[in-house]
Amino acid sequence: MTATIVEMVRGLDAEALVSLRESARARLDERLRERTDVALVDGEYRLTGSFYEKQLRLVLRNCSIIDPKNVEDYVALGGYAALSRVLTEMTPDEVVGEMTRSNLRGRGGAGFPTGKKWAEALRHDVPQKYIVCNADEGDPGAFMDRSVLENDPHSVLEGMAIAGYAVGANMGFIYVRAEYPLAVEHLKIAIAQARERGLLGRGILGSDFGFDIELRLGSGAFVCGEGTALIESIEGKRGMPRTKVYRTSHRGLWDCPTIINNVETFANVPLIMDRGADWFLGIGTEDSPGTKVFSLVGKVCNAGLVEVPMGTTIESIVYGIGGGAAEGHEVKAVQTGGPSGGCIPRELFDTPVDFASLARIGSIMGSGGMVVMDDSDCMVDIARFFLEFTVEESCGKCVPCREGTKRMLETLEKITGGRGEAEDLAVLEDLGDVITATSLCGLGQTAATPVLSTLHYFRSEYEAHVGEKTCPAHACKALLSYFVTEKCIGCTRCARGCPASCIAGKPKERHVIDTARCVKCGACAAVCPVGAVVKR
The missing domain is CATH 3.30.70.20 (Alpha-Beta Plaits)
Incomplete structure (x- = not known):
């Protein structure tokens, strides 16, 4: 960027932002004309190819299209227009009201209504409030948040700034995994560019509103994806969940009202504030509007990031976009929700992917991991794999999670090792129910889900292991x-x-x-x- 342009955009106000958008769009158009993998459709750039044609990429709209290290590219495609509109045309109450009406549900796993969370923080009249972006993406095989942070960091910064204005916070933190060096690098560049141009810091876009963002690097503890454990880590303590006496939107970081949303949730905010709640409600289902980004991995032909409207069936994702299993194999199941999710059998692939529908069949949305398994996978061993991960990542604070998951893992290892007995299945079910009901945080409360779901849908495989001492999938080494x-x-x-x-x-x-x-x-x-x- 030339010195003249830097001087022109420094300290942008609403009018200068519009002027920059027009000039930046012309430069971006010229550059993208040379690419054969991008097409201009209804004024918006889209990636071409069969993998993308069945998707609706909103959160991922700029990924692989703009230069994430150049704020002008983001501005060229409408970036920071929503923040400008919010600061010049709306009150905090109106912003919270629009978010509440949109029914954007948290994309981090729990699906809590974002507007309701923001409204709780807004009503507390205290001097200090915080906005926290949970970018501690720890699910095996998941890379949704990483992709957004690496390819479109300004969408997250803009969403956080809007949240800060809505609830009265002047400070934000992005808690990101240190294992994501490229995401960290691009975030640092984006924050510096936003500060330089008056999009972060004091007097954003010439208004009286000030908001700044700092990075906090996590050390890879899976439990720090839980909100209160994440807060403890930011405060410099060991990342362990707190007893839920207060919601974090009431008393969170340093005992102040704190809004915690994940990367995908914040990336949706500028779109909603720019295009309106009615537009957002027209996508997806009534209970789960909008789109969802999934990390489609495992035994599937076309793996990668997939974004589809809520309510899209598993069948459409795994076969329509993913292309099904490799030749000579059949898809057996799909696991949603990371190590905390359930394994869904092939006969239930007509299930729509939304919060309520997945809950009814014993799984969860989670942050968006979707692992496909075929007929060469043993479902008992799959359950053992995910539980092994959970045991390793348990913080050990509460007994049900610390001890109960270990006993479950020992039982599964006994079964896959050819030493299982019929009563072991009842032991697994009893332990699973107790751990789910009595654990302190979401990690323990969902740790048994892969085991309980496979016991329910693939019980015959467990019975073959303990009764016939055989593995139907020929995957358990001890039984081969x-x-x-x-x-x-x-x-x-x-x-x-x-x-x-x-x-x-x-x-x-x-x-x-x-x-x-x-x-x-x-x-x-x-x-x-x-x-x-x-x-x-």
Whole structure:
């Protein structure tokens, strides 16, 4: 950017913002004309290709289109227009009223109405209030927040500034994982640019309103995604949940009213304030308006970030956008909500993805993780995997989570290790119910969900493990055995590649595996040229 342009945009007011938008749009248009993967549709730029055509990208509208390190690109596509409108045309009560009417529900997992949370903070007349952006994205395989912070950081800054004006806060914090170095770098650049141009700091856009933002880096503790644990971490304490005596919108950071929303929630705010609550209510469902960003990963052909209207079916996401499983395999289940979510079987893929519908079938929306599993996945082992993660990430403050999840994990390891008994299934159900009902925070309260949902929908797999000592998916190593079929041509490759030397046979004769000595590494099956070695 030239020195002349820097001087022109420094200390922007509402009128100068409009002037900058016009010149910046012309420069952006010229640059985007050279790209073949972007199209201008109804005045808005959209990514092209079959992966995007069935999506409605609102939160992700600028991702991979603008330069996240150049505030002018964001302004060119309408950035900070909502903040300008709020500061010049609306009172804080009117902003909170519009947010309440939009029924934007928190995208961090719980789905609490954003407007209701803001209204609670607004009514407390105290000198200091805070806005906190929860960017502590810890779900395995999730990268929704990271993508927004890396590719469109100003949308989050603008949403936080609007929230600050609405509730009377002059300070905000973004709690972001230190493992996201690019997101941290782009946030630092965006905050510096916003301050330089009068979009953060004192007298924003020439008004009397002041608001600033600082970064706080998390160390990767999954429990710090919980609001009160996050607050404890910002205050310099160990990240452990507080007993819920007060809502954080009443007494949060340093005992002051604090609004905590996640990245995706804040990114929706400028759109709602710019286009109106009625527009937002026209997308999605009555109970869950708007869109939702999902991290579609696992055994699916087209993995990546997906944004669709609330109410879109799982079938449409997994097959319509994701393309289903790889050739030769069938999708078995999808897990929503990260390690706290339930596993949904294929026969329920007609379920709409919204808060109420997922709750009815024993799962949650969560922050937007969506892991696809196929017929090669063992659902008992999947439950063990997610519970292992939760045990590792438990802060240990409350007994049900600290001790109960460990006992559940031990039981699952016993089952997948071939030592399970029929009564272990009842133990898992009892432990799950107690942990869910008595844990202190959301981590413990939802820790048993993957186990309970798989027990409900895939009970036959558990029964096969404990009754027949077999794994129907042939995934649990302790329950596997390798067998050489009549297809064997006696090439001796399996015997030569076996690390345990447990395969015997003469050249051009069928070989035999000594199952007592077999370490079940699968090397024999990998080298067999005719597929004669099978798992059973």
